[in-house]
Amino acid sequence: MTFSMRVDQTDQEVALSGMLRPFGADQMRAIRGTLETAAKNASGELCLDFKRLKYMNNVAFLEINRFVRWAVEARPNLKIRLIISSVIPWAIRKFQVIAEIYSSVSVEIYDVAFYPSQGMLEDAEFIDVLRLQERIIWEHEKTGLTNHGLYPGMKIADIACGFGDFAILLQKEFKPEHVTGVDHSRPALRYAQDHIRRLGLENVEYQYGDAAALLLPDNSFDFVSCRLSLQVFPQPERIMQELYRICKPGGRIYITNELLSCAYGYPEQDLIRATYKRFVELGRSIGMDLDTGIKTRQILGEAGLEDIRVNLIDINNMNTDCFDFARVVECWISVTANMARTAGAPPDYHAELSTGLRAHMAAITHPHGLASWPIYAGSGRKPMRVM
Known part of the structure; x- marks a missing residue:
């Protein structure tokens, strides 16, 4: 046995x-x-x-x-x-x-x-927009990954991998030995598996699994990532314990999370600022913390990691195609509708959120506007064990 x-x-x-x-x-x-x-x-x-x-x-x-x-x-x-x-x-x-x-x-x-929020995050209509969001973030994220300890030939685990795009993007930039993606959404995994099959990638696999109780062995991966996911779980520390467990001593754990209350836009800056604060409050009412990004250093430190590194991924309409950026924000209108229904919020609550999000979209595409979406990336090294 x-x-x-x-x-x-x-x-x-x-x-x-x-x-x-x-x-x-x-x-x-x-x-x-x-x-x-x-x-x-x-x-x-x-x-x-x-x-x-x-x-x-x-x-x-x-x-x-x-x-x-x-x-x-x-x-x-x-x-x-x-x-x-x-x-x-x-x-x-x-x-x-x-x-x-x-x-x-x-x-x-x-x-x-x-996984109280899973149903509203895996709706088929969001696939294209969520993949667009992934590509937007990747263009700014990839340049910092080397500083977070990612290099060619690594064995990587991507936990809460969603549609699996991160593993595919890693192939071009970092040539990993092998990538194992794990997610709790069967529709997302079916999409991811079909995608790698079409691309003929043999060193990528996806597994159905629970991020807080992974069926992966201890001390197995050089680099363990969990991107934009801790923020949607009510007990992120349980997931961090699992990331730590499967990471090799000396390997690194990499996380990204939003600081959504600090998303800004101009014109209509007051309305936009108030909207994202309400967005964050709505998330907290259903067990999500969309301001987890500001806690990145604390999360990594409390997990027992060392050599902690943190940087800001600033998505804005000066460094990103403004129409792609606006399309992502437009998708959030539907996301907040599902969140509001889950929270039992009155109809006018979501109507006000929608007005503010549309103001953000207008700021993003305004010829003299300025708009941002802040995400924090952080990593830490698992200490070496003295045998």
Whole structure:
């Protein structure tokens, strides 16, 4: 069996990860013993975390089921919560059967709650605009990537990769050895996989996965990126822990995030400034922090990284095609409509946001206007471990 087990007595949680493939029940004896001890010591609720368990054969599943039956009988007042992920399809099918048998057992599909904004970010109508946004950012981002430690021949992981354009753009500029992209959006991954198939790229692969519980091995990548993504998750620190885990000692973790409240435009600067502040407030009401960029140095430092480097990617109508830039902002009108519906905001709230965003578009394309969209890029090195 290639697996690991972690017991957290404070949170009353036992987490199993890897692949659990015993040949017989006797090989499960130690695991059963650990689970029974945890159940005896727990009060209220015991959590069994299976979201990183890639595979479990029938022998293991039957022993887990027997443990649950034992716990229900031995500790009738103890509730048991089974934490699984939709990334592992068999887990839903198997564990929901256990929950149906025992009233004190519940199943939590962890990543459903962790990705509250996903539906509005993967609408098919946004594909062209989101890819346009990627290209706009890349033209200003690529010149700084060398300073963030990216060079040819690296093994790269791009987490929350979306439509996968970053991996393809890297091919031309940096010639990586291999790129693994991971995202939780199946439509985006289908698009990304079709794209690399058309281009005939053999050193790029995309995986369906959960950014906060990656099915990637420890210490495996020279360079780990997560771009414009921490800002849309309610618990970005959990994703940073995963980026740190999969990065090799001495490798670098690279993140980008917006500082949307500081997007500006002239003319109508007061209206535009107020609009983006409300945009950020709306995001926070549904678990998104669109001002995460200003916290870049703190995020990297708290993750345990060293040699931290941060720079501003300033997208403006003097260094970017103004009509492309305006088209991206126009897309945000639809994005904010979905956000407002999710937040339960009144109709006039979105109408006011739309007016301000259109004023920003007008400033972007105005012959004497000035408009900006600030994004912060940062990276840090994972410390080398003394063996």
